[in-house]
Structures are given as C-alpha cells and as structure tokens.
Amino acid sequence: MRTNLKISNVTKIYPGCIANKxxxxxxxxxxxxxxxxxxxxxxxxLVKILSGVIMPDEGQxxxxxxxxxxxxxxxxxxxxxGMVFQHFNLFETLSVFENLIIDSNETRENLRxxxxxxxxxxxxxxxxxxxxxxxxxxxxxxxxxxxCLIRSPEVLIMDEPTSVLTExxxxxxxxxxxxxxxxxxxxxxxxxxxxxxxxxxDEVAVMRKGELVSISKIIDEKIETLANKMVGQNLxxxxxxxxxxxxxxxxxxxxxxxxxxxxxxxxxxxxxNFTVNRGExxxxxxxxxxxxxxxxxxxxxxxxxxxxxxxFNKNFIGDKNPQERREYLMAFSPEDxxxxxxxxxxxxxxxxxxxxxxxxxFFKNGLINENKIKQHAKKIISDFNVNTNNIELKSxxxxxxxxxxxxxGRELITSPDLLICFNPTWGxxxxxxxxxHETLIKINEQNKSIILISTDTDELLKLSDKISVIYxxxxxxxxxxxxxxxxxxxxxxxxxEFD
Amino acid sequence: xxxxxxxxxxxxxxxxxxxxxxxxxxxxxxxxxxxxxxxGFKPFEALKFFFIVPIADMYGFSELLLxxxxxxxxxxxxxxxxxxxxxxxxxxxxxxxxAIVSGGVALLFYNQEGFYxxxxxxxxxxxxxxxxxxxxxxxxxxxxxNEILVSLMLVxxxxxxxxxxxxxxxxxxxxxxxxxxxxxxxxxxxxLLAEGxxxxxxxxxxxxxxxxxWFIFYKTYLGFQMKVxxxxxxxxxYAGYKGKKMIILVFLISGACAGLAGVGEITGPIGxxxxxxxxxxxFTAIIVAFLGRLNPVGIIFASLVVAITYLGAETxxxxxxxxxxxxxxxxxxILFFLLASDYLxxxxxxxxxxxx
Numbered sequence: 001m002r003t004n005l006k007i008s009n010v011t012k013i014y015p016g017c018i019a020n021k022x023x024x025x026x027x028x029x030x031x032x033x034x035x036x037x038x039x040x041x042x043x044x045x046l047v048k049i050l051s052g053v054i055m056p057d058e059g060q061x062x063x064x065x066x067x068x069x070x071x072x073x074x075x076x077x078x079x080x081x082g083m084v085f086q087h088f089n090l091f092e093t094l095s096v097f098e099n100l101i102i103d104s105n106e107t108r109e110n111l112r113x114x115x116x117x118x119x120x121x122x123x124x125x126x127x128x129x130x131x132x133x134x135x136x137x138x139x140x141x142x143x144x145x146x147x148c149l150i151r152s153p154e155v156l157i158m159d160e161p162t163s164v165l166t167e168x169x170x171x172x173x174x175x176x177x178x179x180x181x182x183x184x185x186x187x188x189x190x191x192x193x194x195x196x197x198x199x200x201x202d203e204v205a206v207m208r209k210g211e212l213v214s215i216s217k218i219i220d221e222k223i224e225t226l227a228n229k230m231v232g233q234n235l236x237x238x239x240x241x242x243x244x245x246x247x248x249x250x251x252x253x254x255x256x257x258x259x260x261x262x263x264x265x266x267x268x269x270x271x272x273n274f275t276v277n278r279g280e281x282x283x284x285x286x287x288x289x290x291x292x293x294x295x296x297x298x299x300x301x302x303x304x305x306x307x308x309x310x311x312f313n314k315n316f317i318g319d320k321n322p323q324e325r326r327e328y329l330m331a332f333s334p335e336d337x338x339x340x341x342x343x344x345x346x347x348x349x350x351x352x353x354x355x356x357x358x359x360x361x362f363f364k365n366g367l368i369n370e371n372k373i374k375q376h377a378k379k380i381i382s383d384f385n386v387n388t389n390n391i392e393l394k395s396x397x398x399x400x401x402x403x404x405x406x407x408x409g410r411e412l413i414t415s416p417d418l419l420i421c422f423n424p425t426w427g428x429x430x431x432x433x434x435x436x437h438e439t440l441i442k443i444n445e446q447n448k449s450i451i452l453i454s455t456d457t458d459e460l461l462k463l464s465d466k467i468s469v470i471y472x473x474x475x476x477x478x479x480x481x482x483x484x485x486x487x488x489x490x491x492x493x494x495x496x497e498f499d
Numbered sequence: 500x501x502x503x504x505x506x507x508x509x510x511x512x513x514x515x516x517x518x519x520x521x522x523x524x525x526x527x528x529x530x531x532x533x534x535x536x537x538x539g540f541k542p543f544e545a546l547k548f549f550f551i552v553p554i555a556d557m558y559g560f561s562e563l564l565l566x567x568x569x570x571x572x573x574x575x576x577x578x579x580x581x582x583x584x585x586x587x588x589x590x591x592x593x594x595x596x597x598a599i600v601s602g603g604v605a606l607l608f609y610n611q612e613g614f615y616x617x618x619x620x621x622x623x624x625x626x627x628x629x630x631x632x633x634x635x636x637x638x639x640x641x642x643x644x645n646e647i648l649v650s651l652m653l654v655x656x657x658x659x660x661x662x663x664x665x666x667x668x669x670x671x672x673x674x675x676x677x678x679x680x681x682x683x684x685x686x687x688x689x690x691l692l693a694e695g696x697x698x699x700x701x702x703x704x705x706x707x708x709x710x711x712x713w714f715i716f717y718k719t720y721l722g723f724q725m726k727v728x729x730x731x732x733x734x735x736x737y738a739g740y741k742g743k744k745m746i747i748l749v750f751l752i753s754g755a756c757a758g759l760a761g762v763g764e765i766t767g768p769i770g771x772x773x774x775x776x777x778x779x780x781x782f783t784a785i786i787v788a789f790l791g792r793l794n795p796v797g798i799i800f801a802s803l804v805v806a807i808t809y810l811g812a813e814t815x816x817x818x819x820x821x822x823x824x825x826x827x828x829x830x831x832x833i834l835f836f837l838l839a840s841d842y843l844x845x846x847x848x849x850x851x852x853x854x855x
C-alpha cells in the first residue's frame with residue numbers, strides 16, 4: 001500500500017510573525033521530498049506541526065486520507081510518523097541500547113533482536129552497549145534513525161541532518177535514505193543545502209517567508225533556479241546608492257584566521273582572509289549556523305585568536321579582549337539583543353555603561369560615576385531616537401527596535417572606525433529597520449567602515465559595497481555588491497560553486 | 500471548572516521579590532506547627548518554645564547575635580560568589596580551614612601575651628579561608644571543573660584534616676587524650692562585649708562586612724561587573740570583563756569571610772580547636788544568603804531569623820525532648836518554601852468564580 005501524507009491549508013501565526021501561511025502539500029511514498037528554504041522560511045514550523053510538537057492554528061494533516069489530530073509528539077509516533085531532529089535527543093551517559101529501550105514497550109530480548117536485524121539490513125555498525133557519548137555525530141544520528149525504524153514508520157522526517165556530519169557520513173546517510181525510500185517509507189528532507197537536494201531528492205517544495213513558493217520535480221530544476229526561488233528574485237531594485245568615495249585605505253586585515261571548537265554544534269572557522277577599507281561596508285552572507293556567530297566572536301575578541309591574525313589600523317590585535325579592542329576604535333553589535341548585547345533586567349543607563357571606553361570616565365578609581373553614565377545615556381537617547389525619556393527604565397520595557405537603537409547608539413558614541421554588527425535588524429519592525437539602515441549608511445558616509453554579518457539577503461544587497469559568503473566556516477572571495485545577483489548568493493549560500 | 504488560573508507576569512515583581520522571604524517564613528511556621536501537631540505537641544506552645552522563649556531574655560538575645568554573627572559574615576561572602584554566577588557551596592570547608600590556620604597560629608603563642616597576637620590570628624584565619632577557596636576557583640578557571648562539586652568535596656577534606664590535627668600532632672599534651680588542643684592564651688581571644696555573656700567582638704567584623712559589601716555591590720565597578728556577570732555571562736564576555744580574574748576574586752573574598760567566621764568561633768566562644776568548630780554554619784549560610792536576597796541589609800535580617808532555629812532547637816530539646824535536628828528541618832523548610840514562593844515572582848495566581 002502506498003502511503004499518502006497531505007498537508008491541507010495549514011496556517012500558524014506567532015505574535016508578530018506568520019510562520020506558515022496557508023500551506024498545502026501532498027507527499028507519496030516511494031519518493032524523497034525536499035523542503036527547501038532560508039532561515040525563517042517556515043520549514044521548521046511545518047515540521048514541528050507534522051511531528052506534533054506544535055499545533056496549527058488552521059488546517060489539517062491527512063495520512064492515507066485519514067485526518068490526524070497531533071496533540072503531542074507521542075501522537076505522531078503512534079501514527080507512524082518518525083522524526084530525526086537536527087539536535088539529538090539522546091542521553092549521553094546511557095548506553096545505546098538503554099537509549100533505545102526508554103520509549104519502547106518491547107522486552108529487552110525482542111528489542112535487541114529487532115535492533116540487530118535493522119542494523120544488519122541497513123549495514124549499520126554500532127556497539128549497542130557503549131555509552132552514547134563515545135559515538136561520533138554520524139553514529140548518534142544512526143541511533144536516532146534506528147529509534148524511528150523500530151516503530152516501522154510510514155513517514156520519516158529528517159531536519160537538516162547533514163549539518164553535523166562529515167562528507168563520508170553524509171554519503172552513507174544518503175544511501176540509507178534511498179534504501180528506506182525504496183522500501184516504501186515516505187521521506188521528507190528539510191534543508192537549505194541545494195547540492196544535497198539535487199543529488200538526493202525526487203521532488204522539491206520551496207518555502208519563503210512562511211509561504212509555499214513552488215513545488216517541482218528535481219529533473220526540471222537547476223541549482224540556479226532553486227537558489228532564485230529560495231532567496232527571492234526582485235531584490236536588485238532596493239540596493240543602496242553607491243558611494244563614490246570608497247577609499248583604498250585599508251582599515252582591517254584578517255590573515256589566516258582559524259578557530260577550532262570543541263562543541264560539535266559550533267562551526268570551525270577555516271583560513272579566513274579578508275580586508276575592509278575605510279568607508280566600506282563588507283557584507284557577510286550565509287545561512288545561519290555556517291560560522292557567523294563564531295566569526296563575530298573572533299572579530300569582537302570574545303574568542304581570542306592569534307595576535308597577528310587581525311591587523312587593525314596597523315596594530316595587531318588578535319589577542320585583545322573586546323574592551324581593549326574598543327580602545328582601538330572598534331565597536332560591536334551582537335545578534336542576541338536580550339542575552340548578550342544588553343541586560344534586560346538592568347536599567348537603560350546601566351546598559352550604556354557596558355561600553356566602558358577609557359575616556360568615558362564611567363568608572364573612576366573603581367567607583368561608579370553615575371552622573372557621567374546618565375549624561376551619556378541621555379545623549380544616546382536623543383541622538384539615536386530611542387523612544388523614551390526615562391533612563392531609569394529597565395531595558396526590558398523597550399521594544400526590540402528601541403533597544404537596538406540604544407545598543408547601536410552605545411557602540412557608536414565613541415565614533416569608532418569600524419562597526420561590526422550581526423543581524424542588526426533581526427525581528428524588528430519596518431520603521432526600526434529603516435532607521436538602523438539609515439544609520440549604517442550614515443556611518444559609511446563619514447568614511448567609517450562596517451562589517452555586516454547578516455542572514456537577510458535583502459539587507460546585505462541594500463547596504464554592502466562588497467559581499468562575501470560564509471559556508472561551513474569558510475569565507476568566499478569578496479565580490480562587488482553591484483555585480484552580485486541573488487541567484488549567485490543563493491548558490492554560494494547553499495554550498496554550490498560557479499565560475 | 501477552572502477556579503484558579505496561573506498567569507505569567509510580564510516582569511518579575513519588585514514588591515514580591517522582597518515579600519516572598521516573609522511569605523516563606525510564614526509558611527515555615529505553619530508547616531512547623533503542623534509537624535509539632537502530628538508529633539503530639541500543642542503547635543502554638545511548641546512554636547513559642549522554638550521561636551520566642553530562646554530570645555526572651557538578655558542572655559538569649561546575646562546568644563542570638565552570637566549565632567547570627569558567623570551566618571551573616573559567611574552569607575555576605577557567599578553573596579559575592581552567588582551574585583556573579585559562581586556557586587561556592589564549600590563555605591563550611593573554608594571556615595574549617597580558616598579555623599585550622601588561625602588556630603595553629605594561636606597555638607604558637609599559647610604561652611605568650613601581647614596586643615599583636617590577635618591581629619595575626621585573625622589575619623591567619625582570613626588567609627586560610629582564602630587559600631582553601633582558591634582551590635575550587637583555580638580549578639574552575641584553568642581546568643573547567645565544576646566549582647559546586649569541588650568546593651563541596653573539600654568540606655569533608657578540611658574536616659578530616661582538623662580531625663587528624665586535634666587527635667594527633669596538635670592535641671593537648673596535658674589533655675588526657677581528649678580530641679582537642681590547648682586553650683589559646685587570652686591575647687589570642689576576641690574580647691567579650693559584656694561580662695557573663697558569650698557575645699564577642701566578632702560581631703563588628705560581620706557589621707563591617709555588611710557595610711563594605713554594600714559599598715562594593717552598589718558603588719563600584721567590581722560590583723557592576725558582578726551584577727552583569729550574574730545576569731548573563733555572555734554579556735560579561737562581550738563587555739570584555741576579565742572573567743577568570745573575577746572568579747578568583749569573588750572566591751577569595753568569600754573564603755576570607757568564611758575564614759573570619761571560623762576565627763570568630765574558635766577565638767570567641769570556644770577558645771581552642773576541637774572536632775566541632777562549626778554546627779554547619781557554612782551550609783546554613785547558603786540559606787541565609789538567599790533568604791536575604793543577596794542584599795547585605797537583607798542578610799542581616801535573614802541571619803537573625805535563621806539563628807533562631809539554632810537556639811530554638813536547643814530549647815525544644817531541653818523542654819520538649821525533641822531532637823535538636825528539628826532546627827535543620829526548619830532551615831530546610833525555609834529554603835524549600837523560599838524556592839517555592841519564588842514561583843510567584845514570575846507567575847501570578849488569579850482566583851476566578853466557580854463555573855457551573
């Protein structure tokens with residue numbers, strides 16, 4: 001019997017954002033389907049609905065023409081929908097077998113037999129009795145897959161499965177997935193990697209900003225056409241007016257910068273090399289999780305690197321911490337406003353004191369100089385249009401836009417030569433976005449430089465003079481922003497290449 | 500039929516923040532009364548024996564201050580750690596080690612008198628506590644170990660060292676093999692505040708710690724950095740604070756306070772080293788620190804409240820034949836109810852009329 005899974009008019013609205021808008025899709029067993037889209041396109045929401053983690057506001061799911069009510073992940077399991085998440089749900093200190101028996105009703109002997117037969121059939125070799133923490137990422141994923149297979153699923157959903165795998169492990173995974181598909185398991189493969197879609201899948205559904213953009217057969221598609229659909233086409237019209245006077249005066253030079261992380265969910269940076277001139281805005285594009293956060297931390301000094309790897313204004317500063325780098329006139333606006341760039345439980349003026357540059361005199365002889373800080377806070381509020389007049393207010397009461405203005409203002413008050421920002425308009429409303437964009441353009445006009453790390457392609461094309469793409473911790477060559485098309489960017493962001 | 504609805508607060512309530520400790524104490528009294536009732540006592544009478552009789556006279560009140568002194572001092576030190584996201588729970592060990600070092604120094608002068616002796620003894624205690632606190636701090640900063648485990652385990656190590664010293668090399672040669680050292684000379688003892696009472700000058704150390712810590716917390720760059728680190732280590736890193744230095748510093752301060760509390764015990768009421776230098780003041784002070792909301796003034800009140808449980812337990816043992824460990828039950832209940840009522844910081848409970 002063929003499995004048929006139907007998503008009918010599913011809508012899911014979060015406060016301030018439509019995650020899924022009227023999405024309808026139909027899947028049949030025997031094929032591998034790709035669900036493709038950028039961050040925030042709505043893929044994850046859709047998958048969470050399918051696996052019972054969240055419930056849709058509207059719409060229904062049908063499996064073999066029977067309407068499903070998925071109130072929890074258990075319901076999904078009961079209805080033979082298996083799901084392998086990007087982050088593993090395994091107990092590291094328990095053995096593989098103990099992990100598998102946790103949510104199984106079978107006796108130990110039966111389960112062991114069943115697992116053995118599954119492993120033989122698909123050529124998995126994992127020692128069932130060693131703790132999970134001794135497994136590689138690829139093996140852990142296999143444990144998750146076995147957990148699904150024990151229940152002989154009709155549908156298997158894989159969420160960004162290759163993000164933690166090596167090349168070899170990816171090849172193995174693909175051959176397993178193809179086998180599952182031949183045996184009649186319906187496979188839905190969520191990714192933003194175009195190459196993988198082309199080599200693995202039979203059909204592809206592209207999502208953008210919560211909506212389904214297209215459904216097509218892979219044989220009718222090329223990497224370029226998919227990239228275009230994923231990123232969106234009509235972007236070129238809103239580029240920033242090119243500044244004529246980008247100087248050739250080099251401000252920052254990154255040479256052979258490497259970062260190796262011990263955390264498997266972080267990305268290693270490999271041989272990063274780039275330069276930024278005075279008055280230039282370098283955009284760094286990429287799909288999140290490809291090393292942007294690590295790159296930001298290395299540039300800001302939260303992660304210390306080799307002294308000579310960063311040359312700023314003719315000083316080697318790779319070994320300096322963020323506070324010291326600020327003295328060289330660098331400034332930083334991190335991605336996470338509430339957890340990193342500001343402390344929401346502290347007052348506005350206290351947040352201003354987080355940028356404690358020497359000439360500020362915020363802290364004199366180790367004592368807090370509250371008047372000085374308050375004076376600065378007032379100036380930032382009026383200069384940067386923060387919509388409040390009470391600097392004693394806790395910053396959690398500021399809207400995202402106002403908080404971001406406060407942060408950018410705090411960073412710019414020293415008139416730094418270089419501002420490094422990471423997703424500066426993430427989650428903001430249109431008005432605030434425009435204000436931040438205008439501010440950034442103004443900085444460039446004053447012959448100051450910007451490194452803009454962003455996952456928003458519109459923003460990058462609008463503000464950048466030069467653009468590089470980061471993919472799996474490697475940075476592409478710098479391209480002139482006016483020569484870049486969204487198509488080209490999409491290919492590079494998805495790990496493709498072009499001449 | 501939803502009679503009660505729980506709603507998430509937009510922001511933690513400031514009033515509730517200071518009210519929950521009071522609520523926790525109230526609930527502890529109710530639950531304590533219930534326990535007494537189950538044990539066959541009249542609840543109100545038992546609570547009176549526990550909380551009022553012990554401090555009804557001057558001597559009782561001075562004993563209260565005596566017990567509150569080490570609790571306050573240690574809790575002040577701990578709040579440096581807790582405020583900055585460092586979980587030092589080994590104050591008991593730091594106290595013990597401080598007592599060992601200062602006791603050792605005091606023994607060197609056992610047959611001498613002189614004004615210089617006491618300052619040296621006090622200083623030795625602070626240094627001993629700092630040395631002992633530096634172990635979890637250094638292991639945390641350089642080897643990424645968990646400070647909770649290390650500081651806790653070291654408590655037992657210090658108690659064993661003390662045990663070894665008082666039965667072995669340091670035991671009183673004229674002491675008939677009792678596990679205790681010689682008596683310290685008078686010059687090594689903290690002066691008493693009044694004749695006939697045990698309360699000693701250590702209370703001034705505690706009060707000084709309150710004032711100094713208040714100043715550091717709210718008026719200095721160090722206090723600001725601790726506050727930021729307490730809210731978010733990511734922000735502290737981004738601001739460029741020297742995290743390792745701060746970890747070591749707060750552990751040293753906390754160790755010094757615990758060490759001083761140890762000095763207060765052995766040079767105050769005890770006057771020599773023996774096996775039991777502290778009835779778990781170092782652990783109880785954790786409760787005091789949180790009951791006082793890590794606020795120096797709050798800690799004064801909290802240390803007084805918790806000190807009553809020590810006295811009450813003794814009175815109850817004498818008059819009601821209840822084991823004195825009831826005191827620990829009360830301390831446990833205070834912490835339990837405090838943590839439970841912290842729920843109200845983030846959620847409010849709304850009563851709605853019954854729906855038929």
